Amino acid sequence: MKSRQVYMDHGATTPVREEVLEAMLPFYREHYGNPSSLHAQGRAVRRELETAREKIAEILGAEAKEIIFTSGGTESNNIALRGTAKKKGTKGHIITSSIEHHAVLDVCRDLEKEGHPVTYLPVDKYGRVDPQTVKEAIQPDTFIISIMAANNEIGTLQPIKEIGSIAAEHKILFHTDAVQVVGQLPLDLSKIKVDFLSLSAHKFNGPKGVGALYVRKGVRINPIYIGGGQERKIRPGTENVPGIIGMSRALELTSTGMEEKSEKLSQLRDRLISGLLKIDEVILNGHPEERLPGNVNVSFEHIEGESILLSLDLQGVAASSGSACSSGSLDPSHVLSAIGLDHHTAHGSIRFSLGYGNSNNDIDYVLEIIPLIVDKLRRISPTYKPKAI
Amino acid sequence: MKSRQVYMDHGATTPVREEVLEAMLPFYREHYGNPSSLHAQGRAVRRELETAREKIAEILGAEAKEIIFTSGGTESNNIALRGTAKKKGTKGHIITSSIEHHAVLDVCRDLEKEGHPVTYLPVDKYGRVDPQTVKEAIQPDTFIISIMAANNEIGTLQPIKEIGSIAAEHKILFHTDAVQVVGQLPLDLSKIKVDFLSLSAHKFNGPKGVGALYVRKGVRINPIYIGGGQERKIRPGTENVPGIIGMSRALELTSTGMEEKSEKLSQLRDRLISGLLKIDEVILNGHPEERLPGNVNVSFEHIEGESILLSLDLQGVAASSGSACSSGSLDPSHVLSAIGLDHHTAHGSIRFSLGYGNSNNDIDYVLEIIPLIVDKLRRISPTYKPKAI
Amino acid sequence: MYNEKVIDHFSNPRNVGELENPDAVGETGSFKCGDTMTLYLKVEDGRIEDVSFQTFGCGAAIASSSMLTEMVKGKTLDEAMEITNQDVADELGGLPPLKLHCSNLAADALHNAIENYRKENGI
C-alpha cells in the first residue's frame, strides 16, 4: 500500500537531524553533571550550557542573558503572558489576535476570566492583523500586546515589525509567538522592537520538550513555576541539558545559509500550491505571498479534511487538517473561521507543511495522488455536483 | 592530579544509562512524529507514549490515566500545589514541612502571599515530621498537605503512609514530593493514600527535563500552563517523547530487583558513614536508619563545606554541600537549620549521594582521601584546636 | 487508530451514490461537527431491496455509512428500524472513542429514510 513515505507535517513537528543528535549524545553520556553543581562534572556542563545560550542569542541578534530556556513553545508563551500579568499585580488590558495558537489564546481567555480585559483583534481574509487596528485597540491600561510572527495553520506572516514599533511608542510590552518562524526565516531581534519571543526546538529539527523565551534586557517578569534558582529564577528546575544543546545546534544548522534555504522551500511550496489549485473548487488559505516558506493550506470543497488525511496517510503522506474531526474537538479551526471560511469549507482544509528533507519528488508524488483522492471522496459527497463536461 | 573519578552526587543528578539512551534514540530518529498527529507517524509515536505511561503506572501501582508527564520535579510540584489551589478557587489552609525542596517551599510561600495561610511543620533533630503534628495542624479549611517522601539533603524518610492516612481521614488532599525516592526505594501507590506524587527522571538514571505527576483518579486540578489538549490539558505542549520513553525505561531498569539493589546501596552508605564518623568531630546529619539508601550527609566541624568540596573535586570526587558559599546564596541550607545545626556546623556539611555505579572501591577511595583533606583544612582553621595526644 | 475493517470500508465504500428513483431518502447532519449523510432506499414488500449513500464526513463517518448499507440490504423495515448507531460501530469492529460520535449519523439517516417512506406511504 504505502509505496512511499512523504512527511509534510513539519508544522506539527520535525525529525531531529543526525548532527543535532550527535551534539546531544555526549550530554547523556560523559557530561551528565548538574550544571548547578560546583564540581568539575557540573562546571563542564555549565560551560557548555552557557555556550549554547550565547550561540542562540547571537543567531537571534540578542544577548545571552536575554535567553531563558523552557520546555517548549507552550511554556514560553505562558510565561511571557502570565509572568507579565503576575509582575504587574493589578488588572490591565491585553491585546492579541483571534488567530493565535491556543497556547496564547487560551492563556488570554484565562487572564480575561481573572479580570484582565482582552481585545481579540480580527484578521483580514488572508489572516493578517492590520497594525492600524492594534493602534486603535490600545487603552490607557494596555500592558501587553501578543501577536504571533506567523500562523501555524495558514502560514500567514504578521507585520510584527510595525506592531512592535507601535507597542514601543506606547510603552506597551510586545510578545510574539515565533514558534513557526524560528528556523524558517531569518530573525534579527536587534532590529525589531520585541520584548518577548517564544520558540520551540522541535519545529526546526531539534528535540521535543525544549524551547526558549527571549526576554528583552531590563524587562521584568514573575516566574510561574517556583523553586530553584535556574534560568534567573524565571524557569527553575534542573535544566534539560541535552535538549538545550540540541536546540542550539539545530538553530545553528538551520540558520546557516537560511536565505537560500527559505528561497528553495518557497519554490517547493509554490509548486505545490499551483498544482493543487489546478484541481476544481480548491481554495488557498492564508496570504498568497506573505506566508511561511513551508506552509501550504488549501480547502477542498465538498469533502472533509480527516477523510483526505486518512487517504493521504494510506498512501504514505503525512499532513494535517483544521477539520473538527481531526482535532478531537467538534469545532473547526478558529483560524479558518477567523478568515471567514464557512464550516464546510473549513472542514475540508488540509495543511501540507514542508521542511528540511522535502524534495521536488515529494511534491510530484503528492500532486499525483491528491487529484485521485479528491475525486474519489467527492464521488461519495452529497454536495458535490461534477461540472458538465 | 585527578587520580580517579568518583561521582557521589546522585542526589543532584545521575548519568543516563546506556540502555535508557538506546530506548530513546529511535524517537529522535525514525519515530519523530507528533503524538497528536493523525497520520501513521503520529499514531506510532502515540502508541509508544501510552505504553510508556502504562509501564510507569504499573511500576508505581497506579493506573495509566493517573500519570501526567511533565518537564521535571519542579514542574510536578508546582502543578500539584498551585493547580489544586487554582481549582479550589477560594483561599484555604496548606500544611507542609520546613524542610521541603524549594520547589514546594517557595510555591507555598507564594501561595501564602496570595492569601492562603500555610503551616510549616517543624522536624525533629533527625529531620522527621511527626504525624501527630500534622494532625494537630489541620484546620477546618485545610485543603492540601504536602510532605516530601525523602529529603534531598539529609536523606531522611518521612512517614508518608501515616500522613497520607491522616489526610484521607480528614478528606484533605495529600501531595508528596518523591523525587528522591522514586528509583531508590519501592513505592506502591495502591497501598498508600496519596493524591499527588512528583518524580523526576534524571534522579534515576533517566534524562533531564522530564518527570511525571501522579494524580489520583477522580482528583481534579486546574492546569497552570494552558494551550493544547495534551496530558488531559493538565500539562499542554508537544510531549517530550524521547524523554518520556527514556524515563519509562529508566524506571523499569531501576525497579527490577530493587529491594536487593537498595540493600546493597545501603551497605555502601553505611560503610561510608561509619568510616567518616571515625574522624574527630564529625556529625551525621539525618536519621541513622530511616534514610535514603544512597544518602550520606555529615558535618565536619571547624571547616567550611565549599573548601571541602573543592579539595574533593581536585582529587576527582564529586559531592555537594549545604554551605552558603556553595549555593550562591548567603544562608546555609534551610534543612540543616531546621534540624538545629548552628551556622558554623551547617557550613561544614557535605552530602555524598551514592547511586548506580558506585562501588566499594569508591568508598575506599573517599575514606582514604577525606581524613587528609579534613586535617589539612583544619590546620588552617582559626577555631580548631587539635586534641592533645 | 482505525482497524482494518474500517479502513476497508473507507477505502472501498460499498453502495456509493444516488439511486435512481429511490422509494425513500433520508438525511442527517451533525450540525456541530459538520458531517452530513444522505441515504437512498429501494423498498419492496416492506423489505429493503437496494440502498446507497452519500456522505460528507471523516473516515469513521464514511466507513459507518458504507457498513450500514451492507447491514440493511434485505432487511424488513421493522428490522432496519432496530439498527442502532452502536450496532454499526460494533459491526465495524469498533471505532476510536473520540470517533464514536462520527458514526452516529448512519443509523439516524436510515431511520429518517424509513420514517419518510412510511409517512409518504401512509403506513
Add this chain to the structure above:
Amino acid sequence: MYNEKVIDHFSNPRNVGELENPDAVGETGSFKCGDTMTLYLKVEDGRIEDVSFQTFGCGAAIASSSMLTEMVKGKTLDEAMEITNQDVADELGGLPPLKLHCSNLAADALHNAIENYRKENGI
C-alpha cells in the same frame, strides 16, 4: 570556576597558622556567610617582618588569605593599609563574581591587625 593561581593558593596556602608572640592580631568575620579569619603580624621598624593566618571559609576565602600574606610581607604599615580586598582578588587573577564577597575578609583582617597594633603602641 577558580583559576590556577587561586587553586594553587588554596591547595598550598602560604603562611598558615599562629605566629609565636605576634606583635599584632587582626580578626574579621562575615556574619552572614560565616567565614572568619585571624591574621598575625610581626612588625619591626614599621615594616611587616612576618605574617600568618587562620581562616574558616571557602576556597576563595582561603586563597585570598594566603595571597594577602604574600602581598604584605616586607611592606610598611602605611603601604599595607592601602591594600584593598580588590587588590587581593586582582593579584589572584580574579575570582568568580559570586565569590568576590568571600575575598572581602583578607584586607579587612589586615587593616584590623594594623589598627590594633597602632592602638596598642599608641601610634
